[in-house]
Every structure is written in C-alpha cells, then in structure tokens.
Amino acid sequence: AQKITQTQPGMFVQEKEAVTLDCTYDTSDPSYGLFWYKQPSSGEMIFLIYQGSYDQQNATEGRYSLNFQKARKSANLVISASQLGDSAMYFCAMREGPRNFNKFYFGSGTKLNVKP
C-alpha cells in the first residue's frame, strides 16, 4: 500500500486566494512526522512545514498551515493568499517512528499553478 497519497496531480488557484493541497498517509506506527516540500521549476527541494503525530495543534509557518486530521490520516497543506511565486510542485512526505529517522516516504506530488 502507498504510504503517502496525493490525489491531485494538478491544481489551479487565482492569485491572492487560498488553496488546499491534499495528502493522506498510511502507517500503523503511533510516532511519525509529516512534512511538506516545495519544488519550483528550478528543481531544488524546499522544506515548508512539519507536523508531528503527537502535536496537539496544527502547524503553521507564515502563509502555510497544515490541516492535520489524525483520525482520517490526512495532512493537507493550506496556502493562504497565493502568490505567483507559489507556482511549483508540492510533495507531502512522512517519516515513521524513532528507528526510521532516515527513511522518508514521498507522495507523487501536486503541481500548483497560480493565475494572475
């Protein structure tokens, strides 16, 4: 089974609007971490936001927030007030347990296009 599923291959959003990128995960480990990375057309991978499985509150970093619904095993990324520079690929990733700090599982990504 896929560890990370991103069901939106591509998304469009109008500049200055909010957008939600979906991510569901699959694990039986009670301890895990969820991450979102941005990959602009230049190709580098940029860390955006992190959510730990034991965190009580949803993570926020500037215009990025993570809508963490543990029971549904979802970790959606919300980008508020979209900017043209937000156009990129976005990857959701997960790291399981204390013995797997080195293993990250990535989704297939969502390509976001921000329209002016």
Add this chain to the structure above:
Amino acid sequence: NAGVTQTPKFQVLKTGQSMTLQCAQDMNHEYMSWYRQDPGMGLRLIHYSVGAGITDQGEVPNGYNVSRSTTEDFPLRLLSAAPSQTSVYFCASNRGSSGANVLTFGAGSRLTVL
C-alpha cells in the same frame, strides 16, 4: 554554509557505462540518503546511511552501490548504467533525532542513460 553539495549537475551516459554521483554535506548530519525522482512517482529512497561505515538499502536499491567512509561524504555508484536509471537524483542529509528532523537536499543531478 554550503549545506548538501552534489556533483555533477548533469550527466549523459551510454548503457553499460559506470559513474559516481558525489555528495558532501557540511552540517555534521549523521544520516545521509539518496533518492531518485521520476515523473508521477515522487521521490523514492535508493540507499541510506546512519553513520560512517554503515549503509543500508532503501526502496529501489538495485543497480546502485554506496559507501560512507566519512561523515561528510556519501557517493552513489552506478556500476553498469541502464536506461531505466534515467532520472533526477537527490542526495539528502538529516540529523538522527526525533521532532522536526528535516531532510536537507542537494540541488539534484539529472542523469540520462542512452
């Protein structure tokens, strides 16, 4: 502070040739790893290392070798390149700790095997 440095950035090989992708980090991270990125498949783990002298296989290890003689360096070797190894390769490093144990990536190496 350079972070994670990968070389070369681009490489074209013929089937059967060998090559080494170099990776170095200057953050004193314990863990290093190699991922490949293919269209529609995200990033998949090839090999990883939890410290000097210790390596292990990831999800797609076939056709690749690694070694880790120092904390800083983690080269990836293709012994006999195949067209299926055409991909973008990322080296990454992270601390061996819980919490926001963020992967720091290199800039990527685009490999084409003809």
